[in-house]
Amino acid sequence: MRTVGERIARPDSLDKVQGTAQYVDDLSFGAMLHAAVVRSPLAHGRIKKISTAAARRIRGVHAILTAQDIPGQNLIPMIQPDQPLLAAGEVRHIGEAVALVAAETKSAAEEAARAITVDYEALPAILTLEEGFAKREIVQHWKLRRGRPCDIFSRHDVVVVENTYQTPYQEHAYIETNGMIAVPETDGGITVYGSLQCPFYVQKAVASVTGMKMNHCRVIQTVTGGGFGGKEDAPGLPAAMVALLAQATGRPVKYILSREEDMQVMSKRHPGKIVYRSAASHDGILLAVDVDYFLDAGAYATLSPVVLWRGINHAAGPYRCEHVRVDAYAIRTHKVPCGAFRGFGEPQIVFAHERQMDLLAERIGLDALQFREKNALETGDHTVTEHELKESVGFKDTIIEVRRASNYDRLKLEIEKSNGARISENPPNPKRRGLGWGCCYYGVGLGARGGYLNPAGASVVISSDGSVNVAVGTTEIGQGMITVLSQIAADALGCPLEFIRIMPPDTSRVPDSGPTVASRTTLMSGNAIADACRQIKSRMAAVCADYDFSKIIAEMKSQAVAASARGETHPKSDFHRIVTSSYTPSNRASGHWSEEAWLWKATIQRCVQNMVQLSAHGWAVPPQTTYDGETGLGDVYVTYSYSTNLVEVEVDIETGETTVLKVWTAHDVGKAINPQTGEGQIEGGVVQGIGYGLLEEHVLATDGSKAATRKTGKGGPFPPGRILNDQFSTYIIPTPMDIPEIHSLIVEHAFPYGPFGAKGLGETPIIAVAPALVNAIANATGIQLREIPATPERVWQALKQEASRRTQQSPRRSRKAASAI
Amino acid sequence: MRAFEFHPAHQISDAIRSLDEANGNARICAGGTDLLSRLKDDVDNPERLVCIRTLPDLRYIRNDKDGVRIGALTTLSTIEEDAYVQKQLPLLHQALQVTAAPQIRNQATMGGSICQRPRCWYLRGPFDCLRKGGKECFAVYGENKYHAILGGHLCYIVHPSDSATALVALNASVKIHGSKGEKTVPIEKFFVGPEVNILKENILEDDEIITEVFIPHPAPGCRGAFNKSRERQSYDFALASAAVQCRMSRGVCEDVRVVLGGVAPIPWRSREAEAVVRGKKLSAATIREASEAALRNAKPLTQNDYKVDLTKLLLTKSFQQVSI
Structure with a gap:
């Protein structure tokens, strides 16, 4: 292992920052x-x-x-x-x-x-989830039944918290809008x-x-x-x-969507509504959850059934919970179809369960962190779907890491003191600081409903100069796949990284490898590459095992030096080509490769001369998963990644504005193939999560004009249901000015099936940020939001309501009311 | 975006002739930051663009005995970086620093900035609204959390320009060239509410261009402050803003101009607030009274009562800053 675990720079980054990368609209x-x-x-x-x-x-x-x-x-x-x-x-x-x-x-x-x-x-159009459910416009209904939640909720010695949560649309806000070119081929095909x-x-x-x-x-x-x-x-x-x-x-055709068109018609994160009831014992054990989970699917099913399925499988969070009832529904409405979005049905329900965890902790009288730690999943525990976790459960370590890095216990006291001081300032300082936790776990890969989409293929072809073409069916979408798969290929073959090239994905190169989703690319394409490399390596070993390369390397070196001294650029023989090709100007001038590179080139030369097949197709099939449609139970995913976030915010209690000051975020990824791309994923996810928690929502035109028409007796054509904020000037996403100090922490509990122990990291960074923010706002101000985004306006409204509630209720009465439930 | 004729103008008279010929079917293109988005959104479809970026001599900041003269094509970032502006006109400097984003300030011009069209989503969407010559303002019963709480009349847009709010507070005036010659208008008279013209935010005629903005030298003892609230920390229009320019003498407010942004169809001068503080010390009680007075006549729509409290807070903050 030489490159795995290293901070290798992304090979595709230079083209992108220099503007030379060819996006689809650059092609003609x-x-x-x-x-x-x-x-x-x-x-x-x-x-x-x-x-x-x-x-x-x-x-x-x-x-x-x-x-x-x-x-x-x-x-x-x-x-x-x-x-x-x-x-x-x-x-x-x-x-x-x-x-x-x-x-x-x-x-x-x-x-x-x-x-x-x-x-x-x-x-007549159905424009709300509630109306769609009332009319039984149900695209999909999943159930989860475990234990006897009714018995728990009817007990008198438990603490029960029940709330209804709402989550908004979220726009992917990819920097490049959708676009395609189709080119007719002479044989009747289309590319x-x-x-x-x-x-x-x-x-x-x-x-x-x-x-x-x-x-x-x-x-x-x-x-x-x-x-x-x-x-x-x-x-x-x-x-x-x-x-x-x-x-x-019969001619090539190009179609690039404008930003407005893309926002109006392409997929988004499903708006969600979650009716969530939780019960815990007075000593802080999470006993039962009872949940109705709704997603607004829009006009067509697209991926809604599986988005919903992922949500239900993670319904109680990364905690032990033995009594569970969940009914999950995707509802058909006359709106733009929603689909996949980083987190895939988890962020909605995680917002609910992480708010519930805080509210339960408060009622029990435990610190939000203590309560989570007490119930955290560990090796040997069962998930909500009764999946026994036999290995690679790093959840507790993510909590420990965040607690250590943030110096939580001291920070908590310091913030309490500083808030107290601010209240007594003259004039009073309206800023309040607060801390909030958010945890989640994520089943890596498609899981038991993925079926034939689960496997992935790879093709590895080594040329006679030692350079390697690797083709996979998954894609680079900015997440760092090219870098990470290059590292896996280099280490699996035992060749230097600069010999590896990951080919642009093309359906004619590899068999159907399923989608680039579900944080599965490192795991599945990585394993497929490793499989192909194993086949080639075993063939290479047969001719190289007992061979002494020192003579051939010495000969190659002297030829290379002589050739470059003669200023030769055109290779004369195969042998010469092997030695001199793929020289970079710097090593051509100095006349040497690394020892490792010489050995690799000499090895390949020997294999070529011995007619060894230096190519292979790899294939990866994940371990068996199970799922019972009636109960919703089973070993639904191959493994899970875990994550813990702590955020520190400052809320202006006069304007309702929230500033995110710091984020500590730890992720158990099995093995970070490249910690640098891993941190990139984490930081990006945190920022997108801040957008989800504080800023982003689509505003749809309501039936307002009908009222107006009735009132004024006139009115023009009006399309209710249309997205009003279809531009980046009105659909507000975070800018660099909104990004806090982010502490990315990587925890490695190796997953034996994964390449070099890796699991997946693409999605956990976004999932539990929004609830951590809202928990922190609650910690700073005492308001309990059940809806995101927590815009200044929403926080201000809640602060106003809270103030009027407080003036109406004496403290003694409020305590009594709380314990009576 | 639909096809249009492109007329680069090399002299002011060329530009005016070209505008005049087009009979209202031309638009002026300077920085283009607002115009291009309107063209792309298909909400404005002129037959002709008269490009005035090619005009010589309209990029300057000049100081004379009366005040500072800013050429209409001067970019916002140039003004922001100007030493005189930073020292003598802190209100304008503060407003520019929170306007849009650095890239836009590098491109946007003084003249264009105050002629921006409103960001109302009905105006900029496929809605046949009053301001586009339709029959109804959809914001009244529709989605109106960003709309006007003051000065709305049939139409409830808010003026989007931060620099306009600042310039009204600084008692600026605007020099306009047109077929009928040249004129200078106090900036307060430049902006018009929907009760005067439901289709336009200012008095600029089809054949006129702004050539200069003039700001008189502040009298000794003048202080200014500008505060703006927005949903994110960069590149966002004002939820509300409050500009206060105040001449202080021995702790007493001798003269004052108070202007609110993001809350009305024009930069909203609050004479009510001015009346409260004029001739008084800026005590906490006076400031509170003035802020209340400024919003006393606010008429929030169904979703924007938040802006009333927010504006009071911003105004209080601006008063506090000039009182120190």
């Missing part, structure tokens, strides 16, 4: 056309007529397609077969695609799209280039609508400016659109 093909999409202005309506005649007359327009022009199925294949590519007869959300245009220029395509008139008959996370999902979508065989639909990922789940399934839509237009016109 001969005779390329541009696409535009006609989209529904209504949340729900019947299409009466589509008139395209005027649009067809616009100069430069080559194709206009509606649902009836689709040669294959009008279907984006996901979990449930419900989502058409183009609305046929009925539109079910604002922004749903109705018609496609391809034209010589983008502006001609957009002009034509505006010239297409669609007559709709407006239908799609684009910004995406999951090439095999896109391949299926393209094959579905074009009616072509999958081997004729080739998908290549271009450099991708972030995904966060937003490019998991959703890119199938624009990819299928350009593929259809390319098929119809």
Whole structure:
């Protein structure tokens, strides 16, 4: 092991910061056309007529397609077969695609799209989760039943806390919007280039609508400016659109979404509602939880069933809890379909259970940290789904690390003192500091519902100069995959890192390797690479085991020095090429490689001369998982990553503004292949979590105008349900000025099946930040928010309510009321 | 974005002629930070852009005996970095420091900054609202947490410009060139509320451009403060802001201008607050009374009563800063 565990710099970073990386919009093909999409202005309506005649007359327009022009199925294949590519007869959300245009220029395509008139008959729209549930519009219902929670809740010697929590939409806010180019091939196939996370999902979508065989639909990922789940399934839509237009016109077609279009129509984090009841004993043991969990799926199922499933599997948090009842529902509404987002159904329910843990601790009279520690999962414990944890359970160590790094016990006292001093300042200082905890765990990989998507493949090919091409089916989306997989490949082969190249993902190179999601890439692609490398290594060993390389290395060195002294740049023989190629200017000048590199090159030379097959396909299948649909119990994931966050905030009790001062965040990742990329993941997740907890939400146009229309008797066409803040000036995400001091702490409890012991880290950093923030606000001010984001306005409202509650209630009465429940 | 003609102007008269010819179908492009987003959002579709970045001699900050003259094309960052502004006009300096983000301040111009269109999401979305010539203001019964609490009348936009709030407090004036010649208007007369014009935020005619902003030298003993609240710490419009420019003499407020931003369709001068403090010492009680007076006539909509308290706090803070 030489590179694993090292802080290796990302090989793709220079291109990105210099602006030379080629994103999909940087690419161009001969005779390329541009696409535009006609989209529904209504949340729900019947299409009466589509008139395209005027649009067809616009100069430069080559194709206009509606649902009836689709040669294959009008279907984006996901979990449930419900989502058409183009609305046929009925539109079910604002922004749903109705018609496609391809034209010589983008502006001609957009002009034509505006010239297409669609007559709709407006239908009643379901715009809230509550209304959808009342009408039984249920996409999916999962159950979890363990022990006898009813018995616990009926006992008189337990502390019970019950609350209803609300969580908002969250935008992925990837720096690059969705975009695709489809290029028709001479053999009748189509190659799609684009910004995406999951090439095999896109391949299926393209094959579905074009009616072509999958081997004729080739998908290549271009450099991708972030995904966060937003490019998991959703890119199938624009990819299928350009593929259809390319098929119809025989020319390459490009479609890049504007930011506003992307925010209006692409997937987001599901808004959630969680009705959560918890019971604990007076000495601080979490006994039972009873939960109803709702997600607003939007108009189509997409990934909602599995997003919901992950939520239910983690419903009680990383704690022992033997009595559990959870019912989880994904509800269909006439809004934009929600989908995958970093955390995948966990952040919503984790917000609820981590608030509950604080409220229980307060009622019992324990410190929030003590109460968590007392109930924390350890080796030998069972999760909420009765999964026995046999190994790699580093949760307690994450708590210990945060406690140590933050000097928690001292910090807590110091903050109490400083708040006390501020109250007595003249004039009183309105700033209050507070600390809040948030913990979570995360089942790594797709788990028992992942089925055939679970395995992953890899192809490793070594060239005669010793350089190595590695192809995998998962993607680099900014998370650092190229770096980490390069390290795994280098160490598995025993070759220097600079010999490794990770190829751009391409569906024609490796078998379906499932999606780049669920924090599974290091684990699954890493294991597939390790498998391929093992095969090659064993063949190499057969010819190299007893060989003395010192003579061949000496000969190669002297030839290299002589060649560079002659100024030769063109290799004359195979042997010469092996020796001199892939020289970097610096080592060419000095005439030497590292000893390690010489040995690697000599080894490969010997293998080439002995006709050893220096290539292999690797395949990784995760260990068995189980799931019982009736009870929801089983060993649902292969293993879990654990995380603990402590945040320090300062709240202005006059304005309600919250400033995040410090974050300590510890993660049990099994093994950090590259601590630097690991810290990058953690810091990014924390910032995205601050956005979720304090700033971000979509504001949808309500039925306000109906009232106005009734009142004034007039009013123009008005689309209720439309997202009002579809730009970064109105959809507020954190800027560098909003980022606190972040202490990233890595804990390593090795997972024996993982490559070098690694588990996964992509998602845990975001999941428990929002509840930690709201717990810290509660600690600073005494207000108990049940809804995020905790905007200044929401905090101010709660402070006002709290103040009026306090003036109405004497302290003695409030204590009595609390213990009577 | 739709196609348009692009007319770079090399003289002020060229620009005015080009604007005049277009009969209201042209827009002026200086820094473009607001204009481009309106074009991309398809809420403004002019046939012509008259580019005035090419005009010579409109980038300057000049001091003369009366005051400081700022050329309309001077960028906000240039003004922010100017030594005179930093020393003598702290109110303006503070306002610019919390305006947008450094990249935008490098691009945005003095003239463009005060001519920004409102950020109302109905105005900038596919809604046929009053300010676009429609029949209804959707904010009244719709989503209005960022809308006006003062001075709303049929339409409830808020003026987005921080520099405009500061300039009204500094008693600035605006030099305007048009087909009919040149004129100078006190900046308070430049902005107009919806009761005067429901379609526009200022008096600028289709054939006119701003060429200069003039700020008189503050009298000795003048102090200024600007406080702004926003949801995040950079690149965000004001939830509310409060500017106070005050001439103090032996602890007594001799003269004062109080202007509130982010709360009304124009930078909102609060004569009520001014009346309370004028001629008095800025005691805690007087400051409280003035802040209450400033918001006494506030009429919050269904979702923005938060802004009333917030504005009082910001105003209190600004008064406290000038009283020290």
